[in-house]
Amino acid sequence: MTRHLPLVGMNPDPAExxxxxxxxxxxxxPLRPVRRLPQPPDLGLFAKAGLPLVIEGALxxxxxxxxxxxxxxxxxxxxxxxxxxxxxGGHVRLNDATGFELKTVRLGDYAAKIIAGEPTESxxxxxxxxxxxxxxxELGEPRYCRGxxxxxxxxxxxxxxxxxxxxxxxxxxxxxxxSGTKRFILYPARERRNLYPFPIRSSVPHLSQVxxxxxxxxxxxxxxxxxGFHCELQxxxxxxxxSRMWHFAHSLSASVxxxxxxxPAWVMPLSIASDAYKRLRGLNI
Numbered sequence: 001m002t003r004h005l006p007l008v009g010m011n012p013d014p015a016e017x018x019x020x021x022x023x024x025x026x027x028x029x030p031l032r033p034v035r036r037l038p039q040p041p042d043l044g045l046f047a048k049a050g051l052p053l054v055i056e057g058a059l060x061x062x063x064x065x066x067x068x069x070x071x072x073x074x075x076x077x078x079x080x081x082x083x084x085x086x087x088x089g090g091h092v093r094l095n096d097a098t099g100f101e102l103k104t105v106r107l108g109d110y111a112a113k114i115i116a117g118e119p120t121e122s123x124x125x126x127x128x129x130x131x132x133x134x135x136x137x138e139l140g141e142p143r144y145c146r147g148x149x150x151x152x153x154x155x156x157x158x159x160x161x162x163x164x165x166x167x168x169x170x171x172x173x174x175x176x177x178x179s180g181t182k183r184f185i186l187y188p189a190r191e192r193r194n195l196y197p198f199p200i201r202s203s204v205p206h207l208s209q210v211x212x213x214x215x216x217x218x219x220x221x222x223x224x225x226x227x228g229f230h231c232e233l234q235x236x237x238x239x240x241x242x243s244r245m246w247h248f249a250h251s252l253s254a255s256v257x258x259x260x261x262x263x264p265a266w267v268m269p270l271s272i273a274s275d276a277y278k279r280l281r282g283l284n285i
Contacts, residue, residue, distance in 0.1 A: 023183070023232075023252050024213070024250070026185075026230055027185075027212055027213075027215050028215075029185075029215065029223065029224060029226070029228065030224065030226070030227050030228065031185060031228045031229060031230045032227075032228075032229050032230070033229065033230060033231060034052045034053065034054050034184075034186065034229045034230065034231035034239070035051070035052075035053055035054070036053075036054040036055075036056055036231075037053060037054075037055060037056065038055075038056050038057050039055055039056070039057055039058050040053075040055070042144065043144050043172075043240055043242075046240060046242060047172065047242045047243070047264065049242075050188040050189055050190065050242050050244075050245065051188065051229075051242070052184075052186050052229055052231070052239065052240060052241050052242070052245060053239070053240045054231055054233070054237055054238070054239050054240075055142075055144075055237075055238040055239075055240060056237070056238075057236075058142055058176075058238040059140065059176055059178075059236050059237075059238055060236065061140060062138065062139060062140045062176070062178075063138040064135075064138040064139050064178050064258075065178055065179075065235055065236050066178070066179055066235045066236070067138065067178075067179075068135075068138070068178040068179055068256045069179045069254075069256065070111045070114045070115050070157075070254050070256070071111070071115060073107060073108075073111045073157065073256065074107075074108050074111035074112055074115065076132065076134070076135055077107050077108070077131055077132060077135055078106070078107060078108025078111070079106070079107075079108065080106070080107040080108075080126060080130050080131060080132075081104060081105070081106050081107070081130075082104070082105065082107065082124065082125065082126035082127075082130055083102045083103070083104060083105070083124075083125060083126075084102065084103055084104075084105045084110065084120075084122035084123055084124040084125065085100050085101070085102060085122060085123040085125065086100075086101040086102065086103055086121065086122055087120075087121055087122050087123050087162055087163070088121050089121075090161045090162055090163050091163050091165065091211070091213075092123070092163075092164070092165050094203070094204055094207075095203065095284075096202075096203055097203060097282075098203060098282055098283060098284050099203040099204050099283040099284045099285040100204070100284045100285060101284070102284050103122060105122060105124060107124065107126065107157070110122070110124050110157065111157070113159075114159050114254050119159070120158075120159045120162075123156070123157075123158045123162050123164070124155070124156070124157040124158065125154050125155065125156055125157075126154065126155040126157075127152070127153065127154055127155075128153040128154060128155060128258065129153075131155065139176075139258060141153075141260070142174050142176070142238060142260060144174060144240070145172070145174055145260045145262050148262035149262065149263075149268070150171075150262060150263055150268070150271065151260060151261070151262045152171075152260070152261040152262070153258060153259070153260055153261075154258065154259050154261075155256070155257075155258055156175075156255070156256070156257050156258065156259060157255070157256050158251040158254070158255050159251065159254055160180075160251055160252065160253045160254055160255075161250075161251065162250075162251040162255075163213060163248070163249070163250050163251075164247075164248060164249040164250075165207055165208065165211075165248065166185070166187075166195065166207070166208035166210055166212055166246055166247070166248040167204075167206050167207045167208065167246065167247070167248075168189065168206050168244045168245060168246045168247070169206070169241075169243075169244070169245075169261065170243060170244060170263060170267050170270060170271045170274055171243060171261040171262050171263040171264075171267065171271060172240070172241070172242055172243050172261070172262055172263070172264060173240070173241040173245075173247075173259055173260070173261055174238060174239070174240055174241075174259060174260040175233065175238070175239040175241070175257055175258075175259045176237075176238050176257055176258050176259070176260075177233035177234060177235055177236065177237045177238075177239075177255070177257045178235060178256045178257050178258065179235050179254075179255070179256045180235070180251065180252075180253040180254050180255035180256060180257075181232055181233065181234055181251075181252040181253045181255065182232070182233045182249055182250065182251050182252065182255045182257065183230070183231070183232045183233075183249065183250045183252055184229075184230065184231050184232075184233065184239065184247055184248065184249050184250075185212055185228055185229070185230050185247070185248040186228055186229045186230070186231075186241060186245055186246065186247045186248075187226055187227075187228040187229075187245070187246040187247075188227075188228075188245060188246075189243075189244035189245060189246070191226040191227065191228070191246065192246070193222065194222040194223060194225045194226035195208045195210060195223070195226055195246055196208055196209045196210055196220050196222070196223070197209070203281075203283055203285070204285055206285065208246065210223055212248045213250070228246075232252070233257070243263065243264055243267050
């Protein structure tokens with residue numbers, strides 16, 4: 001399937017000119033499309049059922065939508081310095097002691113490489129609070145997470161081909177796609193046994209050992225039993241993933257998005273304990 005994405009404004013970002021790509025096929029697994037709805041009044045039913053949802057129209061008033069391209073971030077946030085996950089060959093590099101390998105990057109240098117078509121070998125994450133205040137004002141805050149305790153907001157910026165390994169997070173998660181296209185494969189928490197997580201005492205117990213870009217069914221024979229979902233986010237889409245939902249992400253183009261994490265009340269003590277444990281062990285997860 002070839003995707004031809006809309007150009008933004010009269011002077012399209014050079015990176016976006018290269019977004020007409022052939023998307024890789026989905027793996028041969030039982031995957032259903034994620035349900036899409038115009039803004040529901042709340043997310044309680046989906047959170048309780050452990051199901052994902054793409055919310056349509058929730059970002060229509062955000063100036064950042066379609067505006068936050070690599071060129072725009074280069075122009076307006078070049079001096080921001082933050083951490084990036086090391087991704088040689090597009091896949092995250094793991095460390096037995098610390099979890100993910102990280103490196104410090106300057107946002108302007110990262111954006112310039114993407115625009116030039118040079119390999120970044122990393123996946124940039126920046127707390128929204130690091131961005132210039134003018135940029136922060138171009139974002140909204142979805143009403144579904146507004147005022148929540150321990151709410152965390154992050155910028156996620158990646159080159160085409162970057163992969164986020166199948167994993168889960170304890171908090172609820174809202175992902176707002178601002179530019180580019182990103183594919184997600186998602187599994188409910190109940191499918192854990194079929195997804196082969198790393199051992200609980202490892203540095204990455206929330207990660208699956210499965211590579212969904214090339215599933216090895218001999219090594220992981222229960223994987224085809226897992227019932228999952230898939231979707232492709234375009235600029236303006238908002239994806240809800242309930243607590244502990246397994247998710248894999250593949251940037252089909254240069255991708256810019258922000259996410260909002262907040263733990264539901266019943267997860268709050270576990271989330272606090274998890275953060276303390278990660279600090280104690282020095283884990284980058």
